[in-house]
Amino acid sequence: MSEIPPHKHCPVCGISIPPDQEFCSKACEEKWNLMMRQKKKSIYLMWVLVAILVVIMFSSYLLR
Ligand SMILES: [Zn+2]
Numbered sequence: 001m002s003e004i005p006p007h008k009h010c011p012v013c014g015i016s017i018p019p020d021q022e023f024c025s026k027a028c029e030e031k032w033n034l035m036m037r038q039k040k041k042s043i044y045l046m047w048v049l050v051a052i053l054v055v056i057m058f059s060s061y062l063l064r
Contacts, residue, residue, distance in 0.1 A: 007016045012028035012035075023029040 006019045008019050008021070009015065010017050010024040010028050011022075012031050013024060015024050017024045023032060
């Protein structure tokens with residue numbers, strides 16, 4: 001195989017980091033945590049919208 005030593009990539013900026021590290025810097029870790037929080041929030045919002053749509057569809061079916 002190739003001569004590349006074991007390493008990981010920072011999930012935020014993509015630069016090589018030692019395999020025992022998750023992020024290249026504290027700033028990238030904070031950015032990642034913020035992104036995860038926004039993602040969770042948007043998934044939650046999506047399910048709320050789906051629930052509202054189901055209620056609207058169900059009530060229009062019942063009222064017919
Ligand atoms: Zn980084």
